[in-house]
Amino acid sequence: MQINVLTLFPDMFTPLQTSMLGRGLEDNKWQLNLVNFRDFTADVHHHVDDAPYGGGAGMVLQIMPIKRALDSLKNKGKVIITAPQGKIFNQQVAQNWAREENLTFICGHYEGFDQRVYDMADEVVSIGDYVLTGGELPTMSMIDATIRLLPGILGNAASPIDESFSHGLLEYPQYTRPENFEGMKVPAVLTSGNHQKIAEWRHKEALKVTYLKRPDLLEKYVMTTAEKKMLSE
Template identity: 45%
Template sequence: MKFLFITLFPEQIEQAAGHSIIKRAVDAGLVEVSCINPRDFAADRHRTVDDTPFGGGAGMVLKPEPMVAAIRAAKTKLPAARVIAMCPGGRTLRQSIVEEYAHSKQDLILVCGHYEGFDERIFGWVDEKLSVGDYVLTGGELPALIVMDAVARFIPGVLGKMASAVEDSFSTGLLEYPQYTRPVTFEGIEVPEVLRNGNHALIDRWRRKEALKATWLRRPDLLGELNKTDAKLLAEIKQELEGAENG
């Protein structure tokens, strides 16, 4: 899968793609990362890409000419790619969107803003706007890298086991269950016995119950309509927590 970043700071993208799992994916040919700098399409000798906003106001706005030229150049390289502008006004990134991108196998062109944002006319060359949360950053590079990192996890071969991505928090609609490794005892705290007894049916039940518990306590908004098994497990959880409080 190919990720092309339209960015004023390509070194930030290149540096981030040069480490850990993404680097291994690039080296293996599973992921391709490239950048186009809008400054290369600026018409003046100063390579100006921004200007003051009409109507006044603080900050600078990215000009449409170099940005649209950069998008056109990107589409020449990846004609079937989806063009996504990273900006606070877009739909908020969720795991379902990540999986949508990954399963479509469509290459992504990620347009990174800066300063006070884009000239509105740029969006005529964009397929959608995307946000990573209800806050504002200094640029779109970090959000764009988040998109690549999240999507790349679903590309076969990027992770050691595809189950690692499928079982992660949010992929099941719940937060992830607690994980443990050796040693069995650390400063008096033991790994739960159920995880050491080799009974995979009990392990699966424990993990599902712990995931439900974590979600109910920390992100109840994620709990939709539960099936009978999950509803029974959640009732057990509430009863246990009540007992702990009363005891």
């Protein structure tokens, strides 16, 4: 997958070039194309923004350099703008995007875009109901959540399947050695060697932790008869 990012601050994107995602870049499992849309301005001062028509405080990012930067791309794929007014990003969106060949993110900074920039986007997406100074951090979060789902990015191929949100539930608790740390013990079922019982326990715990911490997720979760029976035992 190739990801294009239109930004005024390409240097902010080093975290994506580190650790597992960085190794994925080196192994050509995905590509990151950072484009500074200031390079597409026509004036000597390289302005990317201007005062809003109709007056008012602040500046507005202009359509021209962004449209020219978009037109310079060979493979745009889905065009995404990160902004607080977008729909909220979640694991389902990451899973859908992970199936795309190309994605292009447009990051604003400090100020909003000319409405015609939003109109060019396929999706406007937010990471939550709070406002950041720019779209770079949200874009990095979304790229991370998407790229880690691609084959060969995570060390353990099975890990994105069992994690939080992948089945609409939070993840069950995990334990590792020692079995007893200062009296804090690992649940006995996990050391029993009974795989059927372990799977049941994990599923029950996932339902429990979701009910206790994120009951809103259960509103969308359709429980099977077997799950209802398991919970009543």
